[in-house]
Amino acid sequence: MHGDLEHVRVAVIGSGFGGLGAGVRLRREGVTDFVILERADAVGGTWRDNSYPGCACDVPSHLYSFSFAPEPDWPRTFSGQEHIRAYLERVTDTFGLRPHLRFGAEVRQARWDGDAQRWHLVTAAGELTADVVVSATGALSDPKIPDIPGIEDFPGRVFHSSRWEHDYDLAGKRVAMVGTGASAIQIVPAIQPEVGRLIVIQRTPPWVMPRMDRPIGAVERRLHGAVPGSAKVRRGLLWLIREFQVGAFVKRPKLMKAAEGIARGHLRRSVKDPALRARLTPDYTIGCKRILLSNDYYPALARPNTEVITSGLVEVRGSSVVTADGSEREVDAIIFGTGFHVTDMPIGDRVIGADGHTLSEHWKNGMAALRGCTVDGFPNFLFIVGPNTGLGNSSMILMIESSLNYVADYLRTLLRSGGAALDAKPAAVKAWNMEIQRRAARTVWNTGGCRSWYLDASGRNTTAWPGTTAEFRRATRQLDLSEYEVLAPVDAAAPAVEAMS
Numbered sequence: 337m338h339g340d341l342e343h344v345r346v347a348v349i350g351s352g353f354g355g356l357g358a359g360v361r362l363r364r365e366g367v368t369d370f371v372i373l374e375r376a377d378a379v380g381g382t383w384r385d386n387s388y389p390g391c392a393c394d395v396p397s398h399l400y401s402f403s404f405a406p407e408p409d410w411p412r413t414f415s416g417q418e419h420i421r422a423y424l425e426r427v428t429d430t431f432g433l434r435p436h437l438r439f440g441a442e443v444r445q446a447r448w449d450g451d452a453q454r455w456h457l458v459t460a461a462g463e464l465t466a467d468v469v470v471s472a473t474g475a476l477s478d479p480k481i482p483d484i485p486g487i488e489d490f491p492g493r494v495f496h497s498s499r500w501e502h503d504y505d506l507a508g509k510r511v512a513m514v515g516t517g518a519s520a521i522q523i524v525p526a527i528q529p530e531v532g533r534l535i536v537i538q539r540t541p542p543w544v545m546p547r548m549d550r551p552i553g554a555v556e557r558r559l560h561g562a563v564p565g566s567a568k569v570r571r572g573l574l575w576l577i578r579e580f581q582v583g584a585f586v587k588r589p590k591l592m593k594a595a596e597g598i599a600r601g602h603l604r605r606s607v608k609d610p611a612l613r614a615r616l617t618p619d620y621t622i623g624c625k626r627i628l629l630s631n632d633y634y635p636a637l638a639r640p641n642t643e644v645i646t647s648g649l650v651e652v653r654g655s656s657v658v659t660a661d662g663s664e665r666e667v668d669a670i671i672f673g674t675g676f677h678v679t680d681m682p683i684g685d686r687v688i689g690a691d692g693h694t695l696s697e698h699w700k701n702g703m704a705a706l707r708g709c710t711v712d713g714f715p716n717f718l719f720i721v722g723p724n725t726g727l728g729n730s731s732m733i734l735m736i737e738s739s740l741n742y743v744a745d746y747l748r749t750l751l752r753s754g755g756a757a758l759d760a761k762p763a764a765v766k767a768w769n770m771e772i773q774r775r776a777a778r779t780v781w782n783t784g785g786c787r788s789w790y791l792d793a794s795g796r797n798t799t800a801w802p803g804t805t806a807e808f809r810r811a812t813r814q815l816d817l818s819e820y821e822v823l824a825p826v827d828a829a830a831p832a833v834e835a836m837s
Contacts, residue, residue: 352381
């Protein structure tokens with residue numbers, strides 16, 4: 337204890353894939369003095385919050401899971417939300433993480449105390465201090481709802497895809513679906529058969545590829561259970577295919593033409609009406625925005641009770657939605673599939689560094705972190721899924737595990753250094769990010785002719801990793817102490833940090 341406050345070696349924020357992975361890794365490193373702070377009442381992160389109809393992953397299950405916790409029993413090649421959430425609950429139990437979890441403990445503020453050289457955290461469940469903070473809040477945690485004039489006076493229901501209101505019966509209702517991203521293309525075919533009328537408000541059409549999904553048979557599942565190496569081979573092949581694709585995304589966007597041909601064929605086969613097909617054909621290079629996978633999105637848009645409006649929502653007038661082209665449609669419910677705060681991490685306003693500034697203020701010119709993990713002026717504060725660790729075509733779990741390698745080596749290095757904290761050098765953060773931006777300049781996300789959530793307000797790519805997952809793993813395997821200042825303990829005579837117990 338520090339005064340009358342609880343003190344822990346490590347405080348982890350969030351209990352999605354990143355937070356649970358951090359918990360498992362800490363225990364494996366011999367660190368048992370840690371807590372996982374979760375604002376909700378259950379683990380799962382994105383896979384707990386997103387329970388909308390049709391919710392599923394667009395990365396194959398055998399790749400979208402921890403390498404240290406293989407699941408031989410995935411029911412489909414692409415799993416649904418309920419299976420992924422159940423998997424995360426199993427990981428929590430299997431690796432003994434329940435005693436470390438604190439539910440209803442939203443972090444309201446994390447402030448670096450330079451005198452005590454530790455973090456002071458204020459949560460909804462009380463205050464505590466920690467030597468090290470690991471932020472695993474994720475990029476897809478805080479929904480982004482546009483500020484639409486008149487929305488507060490709308491008499492019907494309004495909700496975001498990640499805050500689905502299951503008590504609201506959509507049967508026979510007139511529904512406006514705002515947005516055509518990854519959530520919307522799963523929601524539209526799931527609700528189209530039951531609603532009376534579906535208005536899809538599309539600002540920019542997505543590129544949609546066929547979804548090669550199928551049930552995984554009992555024989556395959558038994559094989560994966562009996563011969564764990566077979567599941568490992570399957571995972572390895574899925575990974576390799578995606579590693580080979582990276583070159584087209586990050587070095588030679590012209591190679592995306594083949595994929596574009598497949599997507600155009602998919603649209604042509606699914607939508608017979610040439611006028612609708614024209615409205616659904618993107619005018620930017622495939623891959624510039626996330627490529628979506630669906631076999632039933634286009635057919636749902638072609639149904640008689642669906643209307644696609646290719647103009648953004650600008651106003652809600654009474655019970656009507658009004659789009660930029662002046663058209664007006666009366667609806668009973670408005671569902672926002674408008675994404676999340678990705679390039680402006682909401683936790684940034686709550687984290688206060690060594691100089692008294694918030695992380696948001698520090699990042700006013702764009703997010704930047706050393707190896708996606710640490711930020712100058714924020715000692716002993718690490719990110720899982722930090723800036724420029726996002727992927728356009730593979731599994732984020734691979735990036736999470738690489739970041740966990742870095743966190744583990746950070747803690748080992750901190751112990752060896754005899755310091756109280758490590759603080760990334762501004763020059764190291766700058767050099768790393770100049771290289772990231774140099775490489776990002778030629779990627780499809782920067783050159784493809786679209787505005788995507790990978791880019792911030794000033795057009796900088798602060799989200800996506802411009803390389804392979806293998807490159808990121810190499811870059812985060814070991815901490816380079818020359819990139820850090822070692823902060824001496826307050827009482828230099830006392831031992832710096834307790835040995836990891």
